[in-house]
Amino acid sequence: MGACGFLGVVGLGSCLSPGVTGGRCFRCLTRNCCEHSLGTSPKRRFSMRLNLRHIVLGLTTAGAVLLLTGGRAIAAQGSAAAENKIPMPGQFPPYKAPRTADGKPDFNGIWQSFVTADIDVQDHDAQPGPHPDIMGAYGAWPGGQGIVEGGEIPYKPEALAQKKANAEKRMVVNITSDPHRHDTGDPELKCYSPGVPRANYMPFPFQIIQGTDTILFSYQFARAVRTIYMNPNDKTIPKEAPADSWMGWSHGHFEGDTLVIDSTGFMPYTWFDRAGDYHSDALHVIERYTQVSPYHIMYEATIEDPNVFTRPWKVSFPLYRRMEKNIQLVDFNCTEFVLDLLYGQYSKRPTK
Numbered sequence: 501m502g503a504c505g506f507l508g509v510v511g512l513g514s515c516l517s518p519g520v521t522g523g524r525c526f527r528c529l530t531r532n533c534c535e536h537s538l539g540t541s542p543k544r545r546f547s548m549r550l551n552l553r554h555i556v557l558g559l560t561t562a563g564a565v566l567l568l569t570g571g572r573a574i575a576a577q578g579s580a581a582a583e584n585k586i587p588m589p590g591q592f593p594p595y596k597a598p599r600t601a602d603g604k605p606d607f608n609g610i611w612q613s614f615v616t617a618d619i620d621v622q623d624h625d626a627q628p629g630p631h632p633d634i635m636g637a638y639g640a641w642p643g644g645q646g647i648v649e650g651g652e653i654p655y656k657p658e659a660l661a662q663k664k665a666n667a668e669k670r671m672v673v674n675i676t677s678d679p680h681r682h683d684t685g686d687p688e689l690k691c692y693s694p695g696v697p698r699a700n701y702m703p704f705p706f707q708i709i710q711g712t713d714t715i716l717f718s719y720q721f722a723r724a725v726r727t728i729y730m731n732p733n734d735k736t737i738p739k740e741a742p743a744d745s746w747m748g749w750s751h752g753h754f755e756g757d758t759l760v761i762d763s764t765g766f767m768p769y770t771w772f773d774r775a776g777d778y779h780s781d782a783l784h785v786i787e788r789y790t791q792v793s794p795y796h797i798m799y800e801a802t803i804e805d806p807n808v809f810t811r812p813w814k815v816s817f818p819l820y821r822r823m824e825k826n827i828q829l830v831d832f833n834c835t836e837f838v839l840d841l842l843y844g845q846y847s848k849r850p851t852k
Contacts, residue, residue: 695770741765
């Protein structure tokens with residue numbers, strides 16, 4: 501081995517020939533540090549150059565093998581990744597929902613949305629909420645992306661003005677015998693039933709209980725309920741609403757794996773959100789529930805009201821199955837929380 505010992509690592513046993521490094525050692529670049537580095541005989545220099553060629557050829561061959569085998573491994577990994585890739589948001593692989601005893605898609609379960617549309621169905625920034633001087637971050641409202649397809653609600657000009665007035669007076673409560681008592685104040689604030697489709701995107705879960713002729717929706721907020729009539733041949737169930745109600749009158753049917761619910765007969769008092777978006781008693785809502793995985797429903801609602809909007813418009817978002825062990829709805833009877841707000845002016849206050 502040469503005196504510096506550097507090239508022994510790669511198996512040459514001594515320094516390279518002077519012709520390669522100009523007579524200098526690779527490690528220290530000084531002359532004569534390795535044995536016979538300048539005085540090597542022609543025969544030995546030829547032998548050393550031959551050894552170098554063999555090493556270079558060996559390294560080249562090894563590199564080619566690594567490239568080929570590495571390429572195959574990368575290709576195999578890419579193929580596996582393609583088969584097991586995570587879907588992009590909003591995309592789901594093909595799925596067929598489990599069936600009930602009558603062969604219909606099974607929607608039983610407790611579901612919840614995780615959008616912030618209850619604050620505003622359109623894009624919105626975070627807001628301080630009411631009374632930030634005493635509520636701080638507790639009362640703040642988060643920002644969020646809208647659920648309105650296309651981004652805009654097609655209000656008639658006069659209806660848009662009413663929407664803005666609603667937003668300005670959403671905290672104004674006026675409980676009297678006057679029929680205009682519902683003109684101000686968000687119905688959610690007053691613990692009224694939320695209406696449709698708002699009930700489905702409030703920050704509370706709801707339960708679907710599916711039967712053959714009816715499907716029951718039970719909402720945690722304000723104990724709101726809906727009955728969906730599924731049997732078109734049942735003559736005891738009126739086609740039209742017997743009377744207007746907060747949650748409407750609903751008939752349903754299946755289109756393939758999609759549950760379609762057609763609702764009319766609404767009170768004109770519910771809002772779509774805290775931003776004052778509203779409707780009249782001419783509201784017509786068609787909802788579509790489609791299971792896209794064991795844990796997700798894609799929800800769509802087409803909203804039509806010729807008294808308020810220039811054309812139908814649509815909202816859409818996913819619903820998520822709640823998967824906690826022993827999950828159940830927890831009562832949120834908010835009536836007791838709003839008694840002072842609604843009726844405090846009529847309460848007898850104790851004298852000091």
